[in-house]
Amino acid sequence: MRYLHILLLLILSTMALTSDARHTMLYKSRHMVLDTDTIIRKQSLSVGVSYGSDAMFFGRTGPITYPFTSIDVVYNTKMGFFVYGSVLRLIGYRTFVDEVDLGGGYLYRPSKKFSGSISYNRFIFNKEKRIIESATSNDINWKNSYNWKHSKSTVILDYLFGKSSDFFMTFSQSKYFETKGNIFTDEDYLSFNPTLSAIMGTQNFVKTYSLEHQDRLEAINIYKFGSGPYSVNNGRLNVLNYSFKLPIAYNTPHYTFEASYKYSIPVNVEGALQNKRESFLNLTFFYLFY
Incomplete structure (x- = not known):
């Protein structure tokens, strides 16, 4: 029962962003990402589950592949304000919860072509702190499309603070389109949103994560002996990552299932982590109440 109570308290989740009255999706910066940006002023509650093949954090991954599942809940108001919560669990470990995210913000749309959001996110981790995201605990996010x-062109600014402080700029170019004909019913359809992205920023979180997990890094021969995190300038603004993502979603008026493939190219990798090119698979299902 106490786990049920925890879940009920998490009726606070990412942004519900919609392409029209029949099509509502969630946006979550790292776990649940469904792609669209048109805003409809409608009170709604969205509940979703997702699977990811590895946990990535601003173009960086940890020394071990961490597949995960998450539960996300979003509440949106007619005024454009939203609150959210998310529970993440790493697959293959005995821990019941590895990360809890809480936050809220505001969606705005000053014109038909321009939209955006501003939000605050709080990350809470268990004592193991396995994933690289655990190197920080707060994120202020400002997104404009x-x-x-x-x-569609999108620019996202993130300021992260806590045990480490970093600043990120994410640039992306995407093309959204959907099928005109119905699939199984009069109201369902497929949508596609291929996206090219680049991330610039600092990477002090790499140094923090490396110092906290030095024994683990040495044990799997990933830690660079003699050239640890003190020998590089992680506070320098640099390009961190290039990526290509292809999401394909099956949509109905109340629920969506999305499968997405992402190919990531990390660059300017510094500190103790040996990141390399990697492919990611994400599966997401959510149900919308309104």
């Missing part, structure tokens, strides 16, 4: 008709 402009639709050029032929494609």
Whole structure:
């Protein structure tokens, strides 16, 4: 019962962003990412579950592959405010919960082509702190998108603080389209949103994570002896990652299932972690109440 109580308290989750009245999706910065940005002023509650093949944090992954599952809950108001909560569990470990995220923010749309959001996110981890995201605990996120008709440009600014402080700029170019014909019913359809992204920022979180997990890194021969996290300038602003993502979603008026493939190219890798090119698979299902 206490786990049920925890879940009920998490009726606070990411952003419900919609492409039209029949099509509502969730956005979550790292766990649940379903892709669309048009805002409808409608009170709603979304509950979703997702699977990821590895936990990535601003273009960086930890020394071990950490597949995960998560439960996300979102509440949106007609005024554009939202609150959210998320529970993440790593697959293959005995811990029941590895991370809890809480936050809220505001969605705005000053014109038909321009939309955005600003939010605050709080990350809470168990004592193991396995994933690289555990090197920080707070995130202020500011996202702005402009639709050029032929494609959409998005710029996201993140300021993270806690045990380490970092600043990130994420640039992406995407093209959303959907099927015109119905699939099984009069209201379902497929949607696609191929996206190219680049992340610039500092990486002090790499140093913090490396120092906290030095014994683990040495044990699996990933720690660079003689050139540890003190020997590099992790506070320098640099390009961190390039990626290509292809999400494909099956949509109905009340629920969506999305499968996405992402190919990641980390660059300027510094400190104790040996990141390399990696493919990611994410599966997400959510149900919308409104």
